[in-house]
Amino acid sequence: MAKAGSTSQLQGSERRDPEGTRRRLVAAAIAALREVGFAGASAREIARRAECNQALVFYHFGSVADLLVAALDETSRVRMERYSAAVAGVTTLEGLVTVGIGIFREDLDAGHVTVLAELIAGASTSPELGAAVAERIETWRRFTEEIARRVLDGSPFAPLLEPGEVAFAVVALYLGIELLTHLDGDRRPAEGLFATAGRMAALLGSLSGGPDLGGVPTSGRAEEGSP
Amino acid sequence: MAKAGSTSQLQGSERRDPEGTRRRLVAAAIAALREVGFAGASAREIARRAECNQALVFYHFGSVADLLVAALDETSRVRMERYSAAVAGVTTLEGLVTVGIGIFREDLDAGHVTVLAELIAGASTSPELGAAVAERIETWRRFTEEIARRVLDGSPFAPLLEPGEVAFAVVALYLGIELLTHLDGDRRPAEGLFATAGRMAALLGSLSGGPDLGGVPTSGRAEEGSP
DNA sequence: GTCTATACTTGGATAGAC
DNA sequence: GTCTATCCAAGTATAGAC
Numbered sequence: 001m002a003k004a005g006s007t008s009q010l011q012g013s014e015r016r017d018p019e020g021t022r023r024r025l026v027a028a029a030i031a032a033l034r035e036v037g038f039a040g041a042s043a044r045e046i047a048r049r050a051e052c053n054q055a056l057v058f059y060h061f062g063s064v065a066d067l068l069v070a071a072l073d074e075t076s077r078v079r080m081e082r083y084s085a086a087v088a089g090v091t092t093l094e095g096l097v098t099v100g101i102g103i104f105r106e107d108l109d110a111g112h113v114t115v116l117a118e119l120i121a122g123a124s125t126s127p128e129l130g131a132a133v134a135e136r137i138e139t140w141r142r143f144t145e146e147i148a149r150r151v152l153d154g155s156p157f158a159p160l161l162e163p164g165e166v167a168f169a170v171v172a173l174y175l176g177i178e179l180l181t182h183l184d185g186d187r188r189p190a191e192g193l194f195a196t197a198g199r200m201a202a203l204l205g206s207l208s209g210g211p212d213l214g215g216v217p218t219s220g221r222a223e224e225g226s227p
Numbered sequence: 228m229a230k231a232g233s234t235s236q237l238q239g240s241e242r243r244d245p246e247g248t249r250r251r252l253v254a255a256a257i258a259a260l261r262e263v264g265f266a267g268a269s270a271r272e273i274a275r276r277a278e279c280n281q282a283l284v285f286y287h288f289g290s291v292a293d294l295l296v297a298a299l300d301e302t303s304r305v306r307m308e309r310y311s312a313a314v315a316g317v318t319t320l321e322g323l324v325t326v327g328i329g330i331f332r333e334d335l336d337a338g339h340v341t342v343l344a345e346l347i348a349g350a351s352t353s354p355e356l357g358a359a360v361a362e363r364i365e366t367w368r369r370f371t372e373e374i375a376r377r378v379l380d381g382s383p384f385a386p387l388l389e390p391g392e393v394a395f396a397v398v399a400l401y402l403g404i405e406l407l408t409h410l411d412g413d414r415r416p417a418e419g420l421f422a423t424a425g426r427m428a429a430l431l432g433s434l435s436g437g438p439d440l441g442g443v444p445t446s447g448r449a450e451e452g453s454p
Numbered sequence: 455g456t457c458t459a460t461a462c463t464t465g466g467a468t469a470g471a472c
Numbered sequence: 473g474t475c476t477a478t479c480c481a482a483g484t485a486t487a488g489a490c
Contacts, residue, residue, distance in 0.1 A: 010456060018455060037351025039266045042483060053457050058485060060455095114351075120406050121348030124264025124341075134411040160430070165423050168416045169400065172407050176399030179347050179406075184361040189395045196392050203387070237474060245473060269465055280475050285467060287473095457490080464483075471476075 008051040022060050024050040029071035034111035038122030041068060068119060069132045075115050076136050080143065082106070093151050097201040101194045104174075108187055113178040120175070141167045156207055235278040249287050251277040256298035261338035265349030268295065295346060296359045302342045303363050307370065309333070320378050324428040328421045331401075335414055340405040347402070368394045383434055 028049035032041040043064045047054040061067040086099050107113045116136070123130035145167035152158050152166070181190045255276035259268040270291045274281040288294040313326050334340045343363070350357035372394035379385050379393070408417045 021455075035351075037348060039349055040352045043485085044483070054484090055458085055486085056456065064484075117406075118348055118351060120410055121264060121345055122266055123410060124262075124345060125267045130410060137407065137410065160426065161423065162419070165416070165419050168407070169404075169420055172403030173396065173400045174403070175406060176401070176403030177396075179344075179402060180364065180395070180399050183347055183350060183357060183364065189392070192389070192392050193396055196388065199387065248473080270467085271465065281466090282468080282476085283474065291466070455490105457488105459487085459489095461486080462484085464481105466479105466481080468479080469477085472474085 009053055018060075021050070021052055021056060024052065025057060025060060025067060026071050026074050029067050030075055030115055033068065033071060033115045033118045038068075038118040041118075043067075065126060065129050068122075069129065072115060072119055072133065072136055075112055076139065079107070079112050080139075083143070087147055090147075091150055092205055093155070093201040094198070094205045096147070096151055097194070097198045101198065104177075104190070104194060107178070108181060108190070111182070113174065114182055117175055117179050117182070137171065141171050144170050155204075157204075236280055245287075248277070248279055248283060251279065252284060252287060252294060253298050253301050256294050257302055257342055260295065260298060260342045260345045265295075265345040268345075270294075292353060292356050295349075296356065299342060299346055299360065299363055302339055303366065306334070306339050307366075310370070314374055317374075318377055319432055320382070320428040321425070321432045323374070323378055324421070324425045328425070331404075331417070331421060334405070335408060335417070338409075340401065341409055344402055344406050344409075364398065368398050371397050384431075 025046060028046045029041060031049055032046050036045065041064070043057040044054045046064075046067065047057055050056075057064060057067055061070060083103060086103055087096065090096050090099055116133075119129070119133050120137070123133045141164075145163045148161075148166040148170070149163040152161060152163055177190050177193070181187050252273060255273045256268060258276055259273050263272060268291070270284040271281045273291075273294065274284055277283075284291060284294055288297060310330060313330055314323065317323050317326055343360075346356070346360050347364070350360045368391075372390045375388075375393040375397070376390040379388060379390055404417050404420070408414050
């Protein structure tokens with residue numbers, strides 16, 4: 001063993017690559033947000049998980065808040081890639097819900113959404129953090145809006161629902177489900193909800209192109225042949 | 228002015244009633260959770276708002292966490308009374324959404340749901356707090372479930388939707404909307420969503436007793452005259 | 455680039471005067 | 473019951489050695 005008291009930091013002159021340290025800090029920040037929340041994600045706690053010194057947080061990121069934002073960017077980036085690949089080509093509501101269930105389980109297992117939820121709640125304490133988080137949320141809302149537009153297009157609901165509003169609702173619901181599920185560790189309510197959503201999607205999907213919805217005109221955007 | 232340094236605390240032997248102090252502390256805790264979030268709701272911050280000494284938090288409540296739970300109980304109690312009165316007698320989906328919009332505006336103005344949302348997020352740091360918060364959420368979910376059951380009863384959706392699941396979704400959505408709206412201070416997305424919900428409710432409500440929903444059998448629970 | 459050491463601040467919690 | 477004073481732990485951030 002090395003000197004007593006130090007857990008796993010570097011001793012002497014054995015330098016490691018700075019990019020590796022940055023990445024480990026970001027990963028540690030994500031893990032800390034997931035496991036001990038915003039209030040517990042201190043520089044010391046994060047550095048301990050990254051197995052480096054606490055001062056490196058400030059050297060590499062300037063402040064804890066900036067590191068947390070970097071952590072949010074990283075999860076957002078990774079999840080955006082995953083989501084994009086998963087929903088590519090999906091245009092039916094039913095297919096979308098099926099994909100959504102899979103993604104949701106991933107998110108829950110890995111705690112991806114927890115990072116976002118914790119930062120949203122933590123943003124109450126600092127307005128600067130709030131602005132940064134709001135920007136990232138807007139990115140997700142727009143992403144969801146595009147999907148909603150695709151699925152809505154040609155459905156009898158098109159004249160009834162704004163894609164932007166649907167996206168807002170989906171993001172809010174997803175966030176809420178995450179919070180509740182993470183709270184008591186029981187994911188069965190969420191699973192049940194998704195199962196029901198699947199049934200409803202199948203039902204609603206069967207209405208598309210079929211009989212009209214209670215006398216509501218399917219005018220305008222309900223045509224096909226778009227790019 | 229009195230002695231320098233003290234903002235508004237009591238000097239000498241002028242005692243105030245202990246119940247008043249307790250109430251002021253609870254009110255101050257609620258305000259702190261709303262305005263500076265869980266991370267900012269310290270004993271000192273709360274005592275400052277209650278215009279009393281920081282030590283009284285521990286004298287009256289034992290710990291900060293216990294005071295925060297007491298604060299959650301208080302908002303829950305007040306809001307439960309308000310909600311109960313508001314939805315009394317409402318049985319249609321459309322009427323419910325109308326009432327919901329009014330309640331939602333109240334909640335947003337006064338930040339009632341923020342208290343809950345902050346504590347949910349803050350619960351990540353302490354398991355004991357998490358259990359207490361989970362209990363209160365379950366109360367709200369059950370309350371919502373009863374309303375869902377009433378509205379669902381006799382509607383063509385009764386065989387499709389479990390009241391418990393609907394309640395879970397509603398609570399999650401409400402929570403998510405609160406978080407997002409509180410984040411950037413723009414309540415227009417939420418207002419738009421409620422407006423759309425009102426239109427959808429009117430549409431869906433017109434289906435009740437009317438034509439069936441796309442060939443789905445309205446069997447079992449869709450009968451009236453239950454206990 | 456990484457670590458040690460340290461200055462400074464804030465927060466939870468308790469003891470004791472009044 | 474309330475306040476003062478205080479201890480101790482933990483956090484942010486910086487300076488400087490290596």
